[in-house]
Amino acid sequence: MRATVIVTPKTSVLDPQGEAVKNAIHHLGMDSVxxxxxxxxxxxxxxxxxxxxxxxxxxxxxHELLSNPVIEDYxxxxxxx
Amino acid sequence: MRVVVIQxxxxxxxxxxxxxxxxxxxxxxxxxxxxxxxxxxxxxIIVPGGFSYGDYLRCGAIARFSPVMKAVQAAAxxxxxxxxxxxxxxxxxxxxxxxxxxxxNRDLHFICEPVTLKVENSRTHxxxxxxxxxxLQIPIAHGEGNFRADQSTLVEMEEFGQILFRYANAEGTVxxxxxxxxxxxxxxxxxxxxxTVFGMMPHPERAAEALLGSTDGLVLLKSLLNL
Numbered sequence: 001m002r003a004t005v006i007v008t009p010k011t012s013v014l015d016p017q018g019e020a021v022k023n024a025i026h027h028l029g030m031d032s033v034x035x036x037x038x039x040x041x042x043x044x045x046x047x048x049x050x051x052x053x054x055x056x057x058x059x060x061x062x063h064e065l066l067s068n069p070v071i072e073d074y075x076x077x078x079x080x081x
Numbered sequence: 082m083r084v085v086v087i088q089x090x091x092x093x094x095x096x097x098x099x100x101x102x103x104x105x106x107x108x109x110x111x112x113x114x115x116x117x118x119x120x121x122x123x124x125x126i127i128v129p130g131g132f133s134y135g136d137y138l139r140c141g142a143i144a145r146f147s148p149v150m151k152a153v154q155a156a157a158x159x160x161x162x163x164x165x166x167x168x169x170x171x172x173x174x175x176x177x178x179x180x181x182x183x184x185x186n187r188d189l190h191f192i193c194e195p196v197t198l199k200v201e202n203s204r205t206h207x208x209x210x211x212x213x214x215x216x217l218q219i220p221i222a223h224g225e226g227n228f229r230a231d232q233s234t235l236v237e238m239e240e241f242g243q244i245l246f247r248y249a250n251a252e253g254t255v256x257x258x259x260x261x262x263x264x265x266x267x268x269x270x271x272x273x274x275x276x277t278v279f280g281m282m283p284h285p286e287r288a289a290e291a292l293l294g295s296t297d298g299l300v301l302l303k304s305l306l307n308l
Contacts, residue, residue, distance in 0.1 A: 070182040
């Protein structure tokens with residue numbers, strides 16, 4: 001099965017990249033954009049059909065490696081084909 | 082050996098660190114590849130700067146899983162002295178050996194320049210040869226040196242004297258103007274609660290010989306070993 005993990009900076013943490021991109025968007029003339037946050041999108045392929053154990057493993061992977069809980073949040077989505 | 086400098090793929094300040102300890106201080110020192118796991122109980126551990134694993138994912142995130150880091154964790158539990166410089170600081174934060182995290186600089190630039198540090202706590206291994214409020218000239222060279230921690234962690238760090246250096250101007254004033262990278266509270270260097278694990282973004286090994294423009298870094302390295 002496949003899974004995706006989205007890692008985003010915590011809202012309490014300043015995201016300088018997002019700020020810079022927001023300013024660039026304003027230069028494009030779209031002043032209505034009030035916030036831009038930049039994170040990471042990670043796609044995984046897993047050789048297993050046991051959704052429960054995969055979800056558990058993905059939580060561990062996301063918490064311990066893909067994100068840094070001090071500064072980032074994550075969302076896991078499992079895609080069963 | 083008295084000092085061990087760990088080399089990850091992508092470390093690039095390892096030779097400078099070795100030179101500072103071995104040549105400038107005349108201390109028995111060795112390099113250690115990240116796949117080795119033997120650290121003697123009397124060795125001081127240096128996690129040097131660089132771009133371990135190409136800074137993939139996050140700075141220090143992959144290095145944390147290197148075999149040597151288990152030995153470093155064990156050494157930390159034995160209260161051995163550990164100093165992480167720049168990328169080494171990032172690795173120690175990622176490993177949970179130091180609080181907080183280091184994110185992209187406020188203005189997104191990679192900054193390579195001498196900065197002034199104000200000593201906040203001179204009662205630690207790393208700072209015992211300095212005085213509170215003393216100003217040190219030591220260069221920084223990083224793109225992700227913006228120190229972040231949540232409010233309760235910061236309060237606790239203040240309480241335990243874990244904040245060692247802040248970025249200041251030449252007069253010693255700590256302000257937004259003297260903050261090169263946006264670090265919360267201008268924090269440039271910290272230690273753990275026990276005062277055994279240290280992390281700093283500035284490079285003391287790059288201020289270890291008169292030829293380099295400053296020897297203030299050497300004071301810290303001597304202090305670390307109590308020479």
